Amino acid sequence: MTPERLLLFSAARQLFALNLQEVCEVMEPQQCYPFAGAPPHYQGLINFHGNLTALVDLAGYLRLPGRPLPGKILVIDTRLAHLALKVDAVGSILDAASITGASSHEDPLTEALLDTPQGNVRLLRLETLLTGLEQELQQNAPNNAKPGGT
Amino acid sequence: MDMSQYKALFLSESREYLRTIAEQVVALEQSPGERSAVDALFRGAHSLKGMAASMEYGDVVVVAHSMEDLMARVRDGAVPFDAGVADLLLEGVDLIDVLLQDVEQERPSTLPTGDYAQRLAIYTPAPPKAAPADQAETQVSAVEAVPSPAPTTPAAAADIAPPPAAEAEKAKEPAGEAGGTVRVKTELLDHLINLTGELVTNKQRLLTIAGELASPALNDAISETAKLLRSLHDEVMKVRLMPFEAISDRFQRSVRSVAKKSGKEIHFELTGREIGLDRGMLEQLVDPLNHILRNAVDHGIEESGERERGGKPARGTVRLAVTRDRDRIQITVRDDGRGMEPATMIAAAIAKGILTPEEGELLSPRQALMLSCIPGFSTAKEVTDISGRGVGMDAVNAAIQKLGGTLGIESEPGVGTTITLRLPLTIAIIHALVVQVGQVKAAIPVNAVQRTVELSRRQIETMGKRQMFQLDDEAIPLLSLNRVLGLPLGRFPDGILPLFVTEARGRRVGIVVDRLLGQHELFVKQLGRPLSKMAGVAGGATLGDGEIVAILDLAGLL
Numbered sequence: 001m002t003p004e005r006l007l008l009f010s011a012a013r014q015l016f017a018l019n020l021q022e023v024c025e026v027m028e029p030q031q032c033y034p035f036a037g038a039p040p041h042y043q044g045l046i047n048f049h050g051n052l053t054a055l056v057d058l059a060g061y062l063r064l065p066g067r068p069l070p071g072k073i074l075v076i077d078t079r080l081a082h083l084a085l086k087v088d089a090v091g092s093i094l095d096a097a098s099i100t101g102a103s104s105h106e107d108p109l110t111e112a113l114l115d116t117p118q119g120n121v122r123l124l125r126l127e128t129l130l131t132g133l134e135q136e137l138q139q140n141a142p143n144n145a146k147p148g149g150t
Numbered sequence: 151m152d153m154s155q156y157k158a159l160f161l162s163e164s165r166e167y168l169r170t171i172a173e174q175v176v177a178l179e180q181s182p183g184e185r186s187a188v189d190a191l192f193r194g195a196h197s198l199k200g201m202a203a204s205m206e207y208g209d210v211v212v213v214a215h216s217m218e219d220l221m222a223r224v225r226d227g228a229v230p231f232d233a234g235v236a237d238l239l240l241e242g243v244d245l246i247d248v249l250l251q252d253v254e255q256e257r258p259s260t261l262p263t264g265d266y267a268q269r270l271a272i273y274t275p276a277p278p279k280a281a282p283a284d285q286a287e288t289q290v291s292a293v294e295a296v297p298s299p300a301p302t303t304p305a306a307a308a309d310i311a312p313p314p315a316a317e318a319e320k321a322k323e324p325a326g327e328a329g330g331t332v333r334v335k336t337e338l339l340d341h342l343i344n345l346t347g348e349l350v351t352n353k354q355r356l357l358t359i360a361g362e363l364a365s366p367a368l369n370d371a372i373s374e375t376a377k378l379l380r381s382l383h384d385e386v387m388k389v390r391l392m393p394f395e396a397i398s399d400r401f402q403r404s405v406r407s408v409a410k411k412s413g414k415e416i417h418f419e420l421t422g423r424e425i426g427l428d429r430g431m432l433e434q435l436v437d438p439l440n441h442i443l444r445n446a447v448d449h450g451i452e453e454s455g456e457r458e459r460g461g462k463p464a465r466g467t468v469r470l471a472v473t474r475d476r477d478r479i480q481i482t483v484r485d486d487g488r489g490m491e492p493a494t495m496i497a498a499a500i501a502k503g504i505l506t507p508e509e510g511e512l513l514s515p516r517q518a519l520m521l522s523c524i525p526g527f528s529t530a531k532e533v534t535d536i537s538g539r540g541v542g543m544d545a546v547n548a549a550i551q552k553l554g555g556t557l558g559i560e561s562e563p564g565v566g567t568t569i570t571l572r573l574p575l576t577i578a579i580i581h582a583l584v585v586q587v588g589q590v591k592a593a594i595p596v597n598a599v600q601r602t603v604e605l606s607r608r609q610i611e612t613m614g615k616r617q618m619f620q621l622d623d624e625a626i627p628l629l630s631l632n633r634v635l636g637l638p639l640g641r642f643p644d645g646i647l648p649l650f651v652t653e654a655r656g657r658r659v660g661i662v663v664d665r666l667l668g669q670h671e672l673f674v675k676q677l678g679r680p681l682s683k684m685a686g687v688a689g690g691a692t693l694g695d696g697e698i699v700a701i702l703d704l705a706g707l708l
Contacts, residue, residue, distance in 0.1 A: 033698040036590045036635035037686060045690060045698040050348060052690035052698055054681045082678030133680035141685035 008091035012064035015121045027073040053082045167198045172399040182231040192221040216267040217242045347673030354694030391426030394472045408447040415465040422472030438546040442483045450487035481571040490561040492518035519559040520656030523547040551705035586665040588637035593701045600651040607645045628660045640664040654708035
């Protein structure tokens with residue numbers, strides 16, 4: 001079911017949307033502190049109102065070619081995750097009534113492909129995104145490093 | 151009338167009653183004739199029923215009512231308090247616990263209460279079996295809980311008679327405002343500790359600025375603020391402390407259940423139930439302690455016959471003791487079972503390819519015992535469905551290290567085993583060693599750091615494929631933290647390698663980093679999804695200059 005209101009944004013020259021209720025803030029790029037042991041699309045940690053929040057480059061995670069833009073940061077509702085997505089730009093808030101068509105998409109991360117006045121938009125499933133990120137971190141875990149190498 | 155506003159209070163009080171009922175049941179098994187305890191159990195079930203009825207939680211009412219009726223029959227002498235009654239009452243406690251979870255989640259009851267009420271209504275004790283006295287002893291599985299209201303030595307605890315159960319029950323009546331106490335939502339406590347932590351972070355920031363300004367007046371003011379903050383932190387932490395007894399009933403029941411399944415006679419003692427621990431830590435101790443206790447009963451304690459042949463009492467003893475020394479908590483689980491033999495542990499590790507025979511010769515007895523904390527290591531001869539086959543001590547060790555604690559094992563073959571957990575009083579604010587690896591900084595809790603060393607390249611020896619150095623006459627293997635974290639290796643142009651020594655897999659390891667940046671007081675923040683799933687990271691913290699560092703969980707990393 002399509003949410004009542006969606007937040008439109010772009011990454012890697014594609015239009016995406018998230019349920020507006022899943023996003024708590026849109027921020028300008030800010031100081032980010034790298035940490036070790038995570039895949040390269042984890043840009044680091046940011047301090048979001050006291051919550052240490054992972055900043056993930058969405059294009060990098062989706063293995064899409066990134067663009068050298070300062071971009072924006074979408075902070076996911078802190079009740080759901082401590083996650084912020086680095087995207088290229090944030091557009092408008094889209095009312096469900098203005099969606100003219102919707103079709104399914106084979107990618108499990110995509111809830112639906114929406115026809116909107118702004119063009120085709122991939123509505124993302126946040127839970128699938130979070131699960132995917134978690135599974136990737138678990139697979140990326142240090143593999144019982146053996147003592148001896150300096 | 152909208153009762154939802156009272157739901158949290160109902161849940162909190164009901165769980166206190168359940169805990170009390172469970173404790174009383176286990177205590178009554180030792181002293182079935184304790185009239186005051188029977189009355190206390192009856193009142194507990196009655197109060198629970200009344201509260202549930204006023205909130206219109208019908209299923210809870212039915213179960214509590216059945217328990218109350220059964221206790222009334224016990225009180226009136228129609229039914230003796232035996233193992234069957236205890237089992238039924240504990241089953242009722244479990245049933246209500248699940249029902250309360252449904253209430254909390256605002257979902258329909260997921261657990262049908264089935265014929266529970268009917269089974270209680272028609273319960274009649276099994277006729278006593280005519281067995282010779284010497285056989286009867288070995289057939290009975292029993293657990294005795296010895297609650298102790300004051301700290302005492304484990305040795306002395308065996309001789310302490312349990313306090314009157316009614317007094318214990320009275321002490322555990324849900325706290326009301328009349329007694330000068332007030333119920334506070336746990337979220338508020340979390341918020342208070344969060345604010346205190348932020349203040350600690352800001353103090354570090356002020357210290358950094360003061361260092362740049364070189365102002366004595368500012369330094370004095372910060373020093374005074376630091377003292378006040380320490381007091382504030384200590385007071386807030388006290389508020390967050392919950393007595394160990396908040397989780398201890400589960401251990402009594404767990405030991406009772408394993409003893410019953412394995413057909414062993416166990417005397418279980420618990421001391422220090424009144425010791426306060428950070429409530430965030432308590433819940434995370436349940437699984438590790440349960441595992442240690444179940445292992446002690448299932449694998450540690452011998453069968454009665456074997457014990458008697460070894461000149462021991464037929465009944466084995468397992469002691470769980472909690473003590474506090476200033477800002478450290480110590481929890482010991484001591485059994486008088488068969489103990490562990492270091493040589494057997496080493497032989498098993500060599501046979502499994504975990505160690506080479508040469509490495510095995512280098513291990514001290516203490517290090518050999520710690521081999522049991524390596525994943526997949528077990529010397530148990532039989533797999534049981536009770537505690538598995540030694541599986542899980544690695545998980546126990548990892549869980550304790552994640553809490554900033556340490557696990558130690560002492561054992562004497564034929565005499566018994568003692569497992570000691572040493573834990574910080576709080577997991578919210580810790581001291582950590584901050585290190586530089588590649589382009590990132592990381593923090594390691596100081597209780598995981600045995601010492602720091604600046605090692606000259608000349609001191610490094612190569613043994614096979616491994617690089618080692620000598621410390622206190624012990625060959626310590628070296629490991630690069632950069633390599634573990636997948637970062638470019640350090641170069642060390644001056645020939646000096648900074649490292650810290652820690653313990654991994656039962657032996658000391660030197661972890662080489664690019665730089666040691668010093669010790670910091672950090673306010674630990676938990677990382678939410680998705681980073682909470684990342685192995686080797688225990689949380690994050692903000693340094694005085696606002697920089698964020700990940701706090702490494704070495705047990706998960708190595």
